[in-house]
Amino acid sequence: MAAFAALFLFVGGVGLVTQGEKLGVPSGVAAIIKASVPLWVALFEFLRPKGEKPGLAVLAGLLTGAAGVVTLVLPRLSSTADSTQPLGMGLLILSALLFAIGSILVRHHAPDTDIVRSSMWMMIFGGSYLVMLGTVLGEFGDLDSADFGWRTISAFLFLLFVHSLAAFTAMNWLLSHLPASIVTTKFFVSPAIAVLAGWLVMGEQVGLPTLASLFLILAGVGVVFARKT
Numbered sequence: 001m002a003a004f005a006a007l008f009l010f011v012g013g014v015g016l017v018t019q020g021e022k023l024g025v026p027s028g029v030a031a032i033i034k035a036s037v038p039l040w041v042a043l044f045e046f047l048r049p050k051g052e053k054p055g056l057a058v059l060a061g062l063l064t065g066a067a068g069v070v071t072l073v074l075p076r077l078s079s080t081a082d083s084t085q086p087l088g089m090g091l092l093i094l095s096a097l098l099f100a101i102g103s104i105l106v107r108h109h110a111p112d113t114d115i116v117r118s119s120m121w122m123m124i125f126g127g128s129y130l131v132m133l134g135t136v137l138g139e140f141g142d143l144d145s146a147d148f149g150w151r152t153i154s155a156f157l158f159l160l161f162v163h164s165l166a167a168f169t170a171m172n173w174l175l176s177h178l179p180a181s182i183v184t185t186k187f188f189v190s191p192a193i194a195v196l197a198g199w200l201v202m203g204e205q206v207g208l209p210t211l212a213s214l215f216l217i218l219a220g221v222g223v224v225f226a227r228k229t
Contacts, residue, residue, distance in 0.1 A: 002121035005105045010126025012098025015133055016091045023088030033092040035069040035187045038062050040100035042181040048104070052179045058224050062181065065188035065220025072191055072213035103180040110176060119169040185221050192217050 021030055039062055045051035054062070110118055134140065174183045192214050199206045 001105070001109055002118065003125045005102050005109075006122045006125035006129060008098045008102025008105065009122065011129045011133065012095050013102060014126070015130055016095035016098070020088040020091040020095065023091070025088040025092055029089070030092055031191045032070055032074075033089075033096055034099075035066055035191070036093075036096050037100050037103070037187045038181050038184040039066060040097055041103055041179075041184050044100055044104055045179070045181060052181070054179070054181050057226075058181065061220045061223030062185070063220070064223065065185060065217050068213045068216030068218075068220060069188055069191050071216065072195065072210065100180075100184070103175060103184055106172060107175045107180040107183075110172075115173045115176065116169060119165075119172045122172075123164060123168065182224050185224055188217050188221055 017030060017034065021027060042054045042059065042062060046053055106118075106122075171183060171186070195206065195210060195214070
């Protein structure tokens, strides 16, 4: 099951996003599409026999959070949005669908009873799939020794220890305790964290519209979790 789930979460959830952005989809558009994951999860669970049917309050929270993401990201889209490739958009939508399915698989058919071991196997399989896919696409030919500076290495270490080992393991633990539609609200929070990080680290301006968007996101997530506590 770990090898199967990794196809959805890594090849679908990560690989297709990378390819979609390479084909010209702006990162802001990608963030909006990925924020649809909780809504797809809620839909699939509703359609699945004996699925976890979200209540009206949870649906309202999901829609509120999604609205917050849209209002947060749309004003930040650059003029390159006009050149978005249809294929790239399709890959991103497919990525959201596959990640939603993968989340439901892990929720109801955990690869292992031990969360750490389960996460380990999924990351091993998922990483192997992506390496093989990158090899087939000839991406190793694009590597340049000049690219491996301290910033690249620092970013890699951050993704390795924080995003992969810590966050992915935490997501799997949450999926064993909460409905997938709630766990995947992390896609609502990510754009908000990016904006706050830009304000703290890069000195980017945060105006009233941005604060209103953040309020919608946090309110939506808060409503979702309040209904499960």
